[in-house]
Amino acid sequence: MKVYVPSALRSYTGGEDEVDSSGATLEELLRELDRRYPGFRFRIVDEQDAIRPHIKIFVNHDQARDLTVGVRAEDEVSILLALSGG
Amino acid sequence: MPTPEISTNDPSVPVTNHKPKPGKGPLALLVATRKGAFILHGGKSRRKWKLSDPIFLGQMVHHMIQDPREPQTILMGSRTGHLGPTVFRSNDFGKTWTEAQTPPAFPKAPEGKTGRVVDHVFWLTPGHATEAGVWWAGSSPQGLFRSEDAGNTWEGISGFNDHPMRDTWVGGLGDGTPDGAKMHSILIDPRDPNHMYIGMSGGGVFESTDRGADWKPLNKGCIADFLPTPDPEYGHDPHCVRLHPMKPDRLYQQNHCGIYRMDRDEGAWVRIGDNMPKEIGDIGFPMVLHPRDPETAWVFPMDGTTVWPRTSPDGKPAAYVTHNGGKKWKRLDRGLPGKHAWMTVKRQAMTSDSHKPIGIYFGTTNGEVWGSRTEGKKWKCLARNLPHVYAVEVAEHLK
Numbered sequence: 001m002k003v004y005v006p007s008a009l010r011s012y013t014g015g016e017d018e019v020d021s022s023g024a025t026l027e028e029l030l031r032e033l034d035r036r037y038p039g040f041r042f043r044i045v046d047e048q049d050a051i052r053p054h055i056k057i058f059v060n061h062d063q064a065r066d067l068t069v070g071v072r073a074e075d076e077v078s079i080l081l082a083l084s085g086g
Numbered sequence: 087m088p089t090p091e092i093s094t095n096d097p098s099v100p101v102t103n104h105k106p107k108p109g110k111g112p113l114a115l116l117v118a119t120r121k122g123a124f125i126l127h128g129g130k131s132r133r134k135w136k137l138s139d140p141i142f143l144g145q146m147v148h149h150m151i152q153d154p155r156e157p158q159t160i161l162m163g164s165r166t167g168h169l170g171p172t173v174f175r176s177n178d179f180g181k182t183w184t185e186a187q188t189p190p191a192f193p194k195a196p197e198g199k200t201g202r203v204v205d206h207v208f209w210l211t212p213g214h215a216t217e218a219g220v221w222w223a224g225s226s227p228q229g230l231f232r233s234e235d236a237g238n239t240w241e242g243i244s245g246f247n248d249h250p251m252r253d254t255w256v257g258g259l260g261d262g263t264p265d266g267a268k269m270h271s272i273l274i275d276p277r278d279p280n281h282m283y284i285g286m287s288g289g290g291v292f293e294s295t296d297r298g299a300d301w302k303p304l305n306k307g308c309i310a311d312f313l314p315t316p317d318p319e320y321g322h323d324p325h326c327v328r329l330h331p332m333k334p335d336r337l338y339q340q341n342h343c344g345i346y347r348m349d350r351d352e353g354a355w356v357r358i359g360d361n362m363p364k365e366i367g368d369i370g371f372p373m374v375l376h377p378r379d380p381e382t383a384w385v386f387p388m389d390g391t392t393v394w395p396r397t398s399p400d401g402k403p404a405a406y407v408t409h410n411g412g413k414k415w416k417r418l419d420r421g422l423p424g425k426h427a428w429m430t431v432k433r434q435a436m437t438s439d440s441h442k443p444i445g446i447y448f449g450t451t452n453g454e455v456w457g458s459r460t461e462g463k464k465w466k467c468l469a470r471n472l473p474h475v476y477a478v479e480v481a482e483h484l485k
Contacts, residue, residue, distance in 0.1 A: 008166060008168055008169055009169070038185075038187060039172065039185045039186075039187075039189075042170055042172070042189060042191070043169035043170045043172065044169065044170065045170075046170060046191075046203045046204075047191035047192050047193070047194060047201065047203060047204065048192075048194060048195060048200075048201040048203055049194065050203075052168070052169070052170050054167060054168040055168055055169075081168045082168070
């Protein structure tokens with residue numbers, strides 16, 4: 001499935017803003033991305049497996065609150081930087 | 087504490103009671119800021135300074151420090167406003183960087199329990215001179231971590247992180263400093279790699295004699311006027327703790343509640359800040375020791391009155407130096423702004439080199455780096471218009 005990568009994480013994907021990944025859940029999808037792009041997952045998911053506070057992950061148009069959310073091959077997953085700062 | 091001396095021919099290994107030779111070679115300042123890192127190259131003369139391009143522009147770099155055992159190696163603790171904390175390593179003095187494979191992180195909590203999360207890696211300390219590749223890291227919230235492979239993989243020190251008293255020592259999430267409670271001032275005794283100190287804001291100063299397997303508070307004599315207990319055993323707020331390499335049983339600290347010195351055989355902290363001018367007070371963040379004189383130290387006072395502005399007292403920045411272990415202090419402000427300079431110097435943002443006379447350097451919250459080739463007698467601005475400076479460390483023995 002397609003995964004949209006925000007600018008802050010493209011140093012991991014060689015500059016690619018869109019990559020393919022696989023898995024039945026977000027957890028599996030991010031593990032696969034981390035295998036290919038080491039360090040990717042920990043920047044957006046903490047050691048308690050929670051999505052970091054200023055990161056939002058959408059499956060199609062629905063925001064995922066945790067990594068147990070199921071995904072299908074035809075889904076589009078967007079990793080976004082939340083509005084923050086000043 | 088026994089004082090075994092290390093027998094070695096390695097000149098990088100400090101031997102207590104031996105005055106180290108002054109440095110002569112080129113040096114650089116490693117400047118960590120809220121919006122990236124910079125390297126200020128000062129050459130041998132320390133007269134002309136050249137600023138590097140930003141490194142990891144936009145990343146919040148809390149600490150960047152050279153490995154004295156491998157002088158071309160630098161470690162950096164960083165995060166961004168969105169991305170989680172990590173550690174980067176450079177083996178070519180900042181030209182290229184590699185991210186840690188396993189950055190410092192707390193263990194996953196059992197199902198149904200709330201686990202701790204590292205917000206940022208606040209402090210990095212190279213391990214003992216005889217332990218190549220060993221590094222220590224302190225986090226916010228307070229956690230202690232060690233790497234034995236030059237910063238690539240990190241493991242939590244269970245002796246502290248899981249200590250049954252840990253939560254009692256450090257208090258709750260609301261008990262730390264405004265931007266997060268911090269583990270800092272990880273000090274390794276040059277005589278014994280198993281003997282360590284840590285400072286915690288909040289929590290206090292703690293000591294381990296078994297490489298971190300167990301810890302004991304070391305706060306006797308130190309005030310904590312923000313606690314209801316008159317002489318608490320822990321819960322203090324050391325801002326910066328230093329150990330003198332020639333005299334490792336001599337500790338200094340700049341605390342939230344004053345400037346202190348401890349000689350371990352005396353067993354209690356002595357408030358040497360009482361000898362500071364009353365109109366200046368003895369509140370501040372950093373403290374710097376002379377590498378060849380255990381009696382000489384510098385502080386950079388800030389305004390700790392009323393609502394704690396944490397700026398230079400009366401807008402007039404100055405360092406203060408003592409040459410007799412804190413009995414007397416002398417103001418050092420020549421070259422610094424004489425008024426309307428509301429800067430703050432954070433706890434990692436003041437340091438010294440090893441030249442003769444030694445150089446003293448500090449970075450400010452308003453993005454300036456200042457230096458003195460005369461041990462503080464005269465100051466010069468080395469860089470300005472940088473982001474908010476978090477840390478300044480000296481790198482020497484460069485190629």
